[in-house]
Structure formats: C-alpha cells, structure tokens
Amino acid sequence: MQRAIYALLKGAGSGSFPTIPGLHHLLLGERRFRRHVLARVWSKVYHEPLFRLSCARCGSGLMMLEEQPKLLGNLRVELGERVCLAGNQTWIAAGDAAEKQLVIGDSSYLGYGVVVAVGRRVEIGRHVLVADRVRFSGSDGHPLDPLARARGESADERSIGSIAVHDYAWVGAHAIVLKGVTIGRGAIVASGAVVTHDVPELTIVGGNPAKPIGTVPPPPDWVTAVPDTRA
Numbered sequence: 001m002q003r004a005i006y007a008l009l010k011g012a013g014s015g016s017f018p019t020i021p022g023l024h025h026l027l028l029g030e031r032r033f034r035r036h037v038l039a040r041v042w043s044k045v046y047h048e049p050l051f052r053l054s055c056a057r058c059g060s061g062l063m064m065l066e067e068q069p070k071l072l073g074n075l076r077v078e079l080g081e082r083v084c085l086a087g088n089q090t091w092i093a094a095g096d097a098a099e100k101q102l103v104i105g106d107s108s109y110l111g112y113g114v115v116v117a118v119g120r121r122v123e124i125g126r127h128v129l130v131a132d133r134v135r136f137s138g139s140d141g142h143p144l145d146p147l148a149r150a151r152g153e154s155a156d157e158r159s160i161g162s163i164a165v166h167d168y169a170w171v172g173a174h175a176i177v178l179k180g181v182t183i184g185r186g187a188i189v190a191s192g193a194v195v196t197h198d199v200p201e202l203t204i205v206g207g208n209p210a211k212p213i214g215t216v217p218p219p220p221d222w223v224t225a226v227p228d229t230r231a
C-alpha cells in the first residue's frame, strides 16, 4: 500500500500540470498585482513608518523596495536623504551589548540581501552603491582560541573594527568587506571580492584576498563633486 502511494506521488511530482489559458493568465495578473503593487503600498504604509521609528535619524525621500531591514541588537541607525533600500536586509550590532552605529549617507543604495554586522561603527558615505548580497563584517564573531570558542566566549577587541565606505564607491555583488577596512572615494570592489585591507580612492580591487586590478580615471569635476568631509 505504502509503495503504491509513493509511486503515485512520485508520478504526480514528475508530471506537469497543463497551463490553462484564461485561468492562469488571471492568476499571473493577480500574482503581479500582489507582488508589485500591493507589496509596494504595504511597504509605504507599514514598513517605512515602523522603520523610521527604529532609526535615530532618517532623512526624507527614503525608498524601501520591500520590507524593512531586520535590526538585531543595540544598533543606532542614522540615514541621510534619499537612501534606497532593497529587500531582505539584516543589520546587526555584533559582539557585546554596547551601542553600535550604522550611518548611511545621502543618495546611497543597499541591494537585496545585504548584511551589515557592525563591530563598532559602519559608515557608508554618499552616492554609494552596495550591490546584492554584500556582507560587511565588522566583527569576526568568535575568538580564535578553540577552547574559548567552545566555552562560548565572545571575540576579543582585535577581532572587531569599524568599516568606512567613502562617497561614490561601488561594492559589487557578493563581496565581503572585513573589519577595519576603509574603501576610498569612488573606489570599486569587484563582485565576489573579500576585502581585507583599505582600498585607495578610484582603485578597483577584486579577488580573495582583494588586490588592485585597475584604476578609474578621475572624472573632470572629481575634486569639486560632493566633497568627502570625513577624516
């Protein structure tokens, strides 16, 4: 009996259900409306107001393409003007219970599935593009000592560091930026790179560990374009 049911289910699973014109057109329309129109409205009237309440500062023109970022731990979030956030973001205050800071500057974009683990502070400048599934890892999370790790002790001070991404930088999809790294103004991190050291201005880095693979010629008005005021 069991075998007969298994064979029946297996047969049903490998077969294909016919597309019924009319019915499936209707279902496709409903699905598109639900995912593109209703989800957008829901994001505006539910997620955005709740998210604003969770931020210490949130500039005008916030654009949230889907649900609000998942905020974990004691994290102070400051957003500039016209920040755009794709969905499925996770922003974590990593390590101890002390307050950590995440600052995102004007007109910057964080793509789908970005994870920001803040060790002390993560500062993303203005007009920065962070592509899908980038991970900022401001804390290693666990000690190097295997026995301390087994005892569940937290990581020590040297495994935590601030991260800065200066104005106009572009971090490619699936890149990982580790603790203590500063990415210079207008620099590019190639997709999939693991960035362990600072990246100079207008430099392209790629690979694991990321090394310089090119440079970007400075645009004519580079010096006067929104100056980077951070140290």
Ligand SMILES: CC(C)(COP(=O)(O)OP(=O)(O)OC[C@H]1O[C@@H](n2cnc3c(N)ncnc32)[C@H](O)[C@@H]1OP(=O)(O)O)[C@@H](O)C(=O)NCCC(=O)NCCS
Pocket (backbone or CB within 6 Å): 129, 130, 131, 132, 171, 172, 173, 174, 188, 189, 190, 191, 192, 193, 204, 206, 207, 213, 214
């Ligand atoms: C960084 C990037 C812009 C460079 O583009 P490019 O200037 O056209 O680079 P090229 O394809 O000419 O490659 C130049 C060199 O860099 C290397 N390179 C390019 N991309 C690389 C990567 N992701 N990792 C490692 N090396 C890379 C190439 O192999 C090549 O090396 P070689 O000269 O020894 O052959 C591009 O590779 C990239 O990563 N784009 C990000 C894409 C992305 O994430 N988009 C998301 C949308 S926001």
